[in-house]
Amino acid sequence: xxxxxxxxxxxxxxxxxxxxxxxxxxxxxxxxxxxxxxxxxxxxxxxxxxxxxxxxxxxxxxxxxxxxxxxxxxxxxxxxxxxxxxxxxxxxxxxxxxxxxxxxxxxxxxxxxxxxxxxxxxxxxxxxxxxxxxxxxxxxxxxxxxxxxxxxxxxxxxxxxxxxxxxxxxxxxxxxxxxxxxxxxxxxxxxxxxxxxxxxxxxxxxxxxxxxxxxxxxxxxxxxxxxxxxxxxxxxxxxxxxxxxxxxxxxxxxxxxxxxxxxxxxxxxxxxxxxxxxxxxxxxxxxxxxxxxxxxxxxxxxxxxxxxxxxxxxxxxxxxxxxxxxxxxxxxxxxxxxxxxxxxxxxxxxxxxxxxxxxxxxxxxxxxxxxxxxxxxxxxxxxxxxxxxxxxxxxxxxxxxxxxxxxxxxxxxx
Numbered sequence: 001x002x003x004x005x006x007x008x009x010x011x012x013x014x015x016x017x018x019x020x021x022x023x024x025x026x027x028x029x030x031x032x033x034x035x036x037x038x039x040x041x042x043x044x045x046x047x048x049x050x051x052x053x054x055x056x057x058x059x060x061x062x063x064x065x066x067x068x069x070x071x072x073x074x075x076x077x078x079x080x081x082x083x084x085x086x087x088x089x090x091x092x093x094x095x096x097x098x099x100x101x102x103x104x105x106x107x108x109x110x111x112x113x114x115x116x117x118x119x120x121x122x123x124x125x126x127x128x129x130x131x132x133x134x135x136x137x138x139x140x141x142x143x144x145x146x147x148x149x150x151x152x153x154x155x156x157x158x159x160x161x162x163x164x165x166x167x168x169x170x171x172x173x174x175x176x177x178x179x180x181x182x183x184x185x186x187x188x189x190x191x192x193x194x195x196x197x198x199x200x201x202x203x204x205x206x207x208x209x210x211x212x213x214x215x216x217x218x219x220x221x222x223x224x225x226x227x228x229x230x231x232x233x234x235x236x237x238x239x240x241x242x243x244x245x246x247x248x249x250x251x252x253x254x255x256x257x258x259x260x261x262x263x264x265x266x267x268x269x270x271x272x273x274x275x276x277x278x279x280x281x282x283x284x285x286x287x288x289x290x291x292x293x294x295x296x297x298x299x300x301x302x303x304x305x306x307x308x309x310x311x312x313x314x315x316x317x318x319x320x321x322x323x324x325x326x327x328x329x330x331x332x333x334x335x336x337x338x339x340x341x342x343x344x345x346x347x348x349x350x351x352x353x354x355x356x357x358x359x360x361x362x363x364x365x366x367x368x369x370x371x372x373x374x375x376x377x378x379x380x381x382x383x384x385x386x387x388x389x390x391x392x393x394x395x396x397x398x399x400x401x402x403x404x405x406x407x408x409x410x411x412x413x414x
Contacts, residue, residue, distance in 0.1 A: 008365060013043055015347040018160060018384035023341050036380070040355050042365050044322070045341055046105025046126075046348030046383065047295045048329030050254035051195070051233040051283030054109045054117055055083070055091030057098070058410040059288035068201050068263045068289075076288060079413045087409040088113040092120035094406040097399055098293040100126060102375040105348035105383045106330075106338055108231070108254075108283070110168040110195055118155055118163060125396045126383045127348070129333060130155065131168025131195050132186070138178035145186070152190050161337075162384060165190065171197040172216050173204060177223055184225045193229040193334050196220075199242065200234035201265050217242045217251070226251060229334050233283060236260055236268045243269065243276050252279040252332035255324070257301045258292075259285030267309045270302075271316060281332030282324045296375045299325050303370055318370040347385035353377045 014022035056076075063075035088111070099107055108129035109117060121128045132148045134141055152165045167190060169175045169183040187194045199205055199216050208216045218241065220226055226249040235242070235253045246253060255270050273280050282302060284293045299321050306316040330339025338346050354362050358372050381389035388396050 013038070013341065013349070015349075015382070015385045018347055018386075020341060020343050020345050020347050020349075022343060036351075038351065040353060041379065042352045042354060042369060043341070044103075044350050044352065044369065045326040045339055045345075046350055046381065047103045047325045048281060048333065048339060049099060049104045049107040049283055049293065049295055050231065050281035050329050050332055051256055051285060052095070052107055052109055052293060053111050053286035053288075054095035054107070054120075055088045055111055055113075056286030056288040057094040057293070058087060058091040058406060058413055059286075060291050060410075062288065062410075062414065064262075064291070066263075068265065069203060071263065071289065082413050083113065085113055085116050087413060088116040089120055090402065090405040090409045092117040093123075093397065093402040095287065095293055096120055096124040096126070097394065097397060097402060098287070099295075100124065100381055100389050100394065100397075101378065102294045102296050103350040103352075103378050103381055104293075104295055105350070105381065105388075106162075106333070106335075108166065108195055108333060110170070110233075114151055115155075118158070121163065122159055123396060125159075125386050125388045127159070127162035127164075127338070127346075129164045129166045129193075129195070131166050132190075134167070134169040134179060134183050135174045136179065137176045138182065141175075141179045141182050145182075148186065152192075156190070156192075160384065164192065166193050166195045168195040171200075171204070172208060172219055180220065180223050180225055184223070184228050187228040193231060194225070195231055196233065198232040198235055199237040200260070201263075202237060205237040215239055215242055217245055221245055221249065231281070231332050231334070233285075234260065234265075234268065235273070236266045238269055238273070240272075243272055243278065246273060246278045247276045250334075252281065252334070254281050254283040254332060255302065256283045256285040257298060257305055259289045261301075261305070262291075263289055267305055270306055271310065274320070279328055279331040280324055281329035282321075294375050295325055296373055296378075299370050318364075318366045321370050322366055347382055349380075349382040350378055351380040353379045 009024040011024035012027040014027045106127040110131035114130050155163050156165045167183050167187040212219045229250040231252045233254045282298050303316045303321045307313045327339040
């Protein structure tokens with residue numbers, strides 16, 4: 001898939017070190033250290049999960065079928081207080097297994113005890129935007145500034161540039177005004193981007209209108225926050241004015257359809273955002289509100305719900321959705337080195353088998369990827385040219401040990 005439009009190339013894909021060297025044509029096998037037969041496969045860029053909370057895998061299936069604030073206040077936050085570095089580590093490992101198995105080579109995370117998640121990511125070999133997470137009032141935030149600066153100084157650019165530290169204030173309802181201003185200042189200081197929940201629920205929207213006389217996004221703009229690059233998770237209740245703000249400021253949006261639907265929050269105006277030229281990526285949210293991290297499922301659902309929601313089968317076609325998980329997902333995270341298969345880009349590559357009955361006949365490869373393919377069709381995943389998943393086996397992670405340790409840790413949080 002090329003960077004500007006759907007393009008299908010039959011030929012060789014050549015990797016050299018961490019980068020793509022050649023797309024298409026013939027490359028003499030003798031010149032390569034390893035040759036992989038791609039017959040009966042579609043090769044696509046690694047998928048990008050733009051919003052998740054990785055260690056929340058340990059809270060999967062513990063609180064379901066309720067609204068966001070009941071879910072958070074009565075079930076999730078009390079359990080999160082029991083987290084230890086060990087539970088964060090094994091929850092992160094478990095999440096990485098899911099991400100890799102569904103073709104993800106880069107993700108953006110917002111959680112705490114970030115160094116435990118970073119340790120797991122380094123072992124896995126894939127890329128991550130790790131959030132320097134901020135919650136609370138100004139006094140609490142200022143006390144944490146040295147730790148946040150140390151996190152950035154220690155890990156920004158690690159793993160050959162695959163680890164990036166973004167500033168991640170949780171939301172306007174968990175951060176006071178001055179904390180949000182500090183987060184923007186820190187984003188500018190780090191020369192990075194801000195990751196924040198915005199307009200996820202009707203309550204958040206109504207509370208902001210009542211307290212500030214404006215929407216959550218407009219409130220952030222009034223504080224000067226939108227002067228830095230921001231990727232906003234959810235945007236379910238974005239108004240036409242919010243969409244214009246996204247267009248005019250450095251704001252991209254991460255769409256999380258499964259989580260939004262499961263929590264009864266609704267459906268974001270993705271078509272309108274895209275029509276306005278706003279970059280929109282895809283995310284799973286955490287595995288306790290989804291309840292999985294399967295990006296193949298998010299692609300499928302994204303296309304279906306918007307066609308049904310707006311009663312127009314032409315909306316969010318298969319190519320647009322695939323782009324949201326790849327090229328547009330990279331743009332949403334303010335990245336230009338991933339998301340497409342082009343010479344010079346990072347060799348983040350997913351091989352999808354077309355041999356299963358549900359992938360036959362292969363009349364339209366993009367339609368097959370979005371409407372038919374399952375994560376079980378993924379046969380190989382490469383991150384920066386390194387194989388991290390091959391023929392059902394994880395090459396960098398011990399699946400059996402991780403699942404056993406994660407099961408034990410999850411019990412400790414109940």
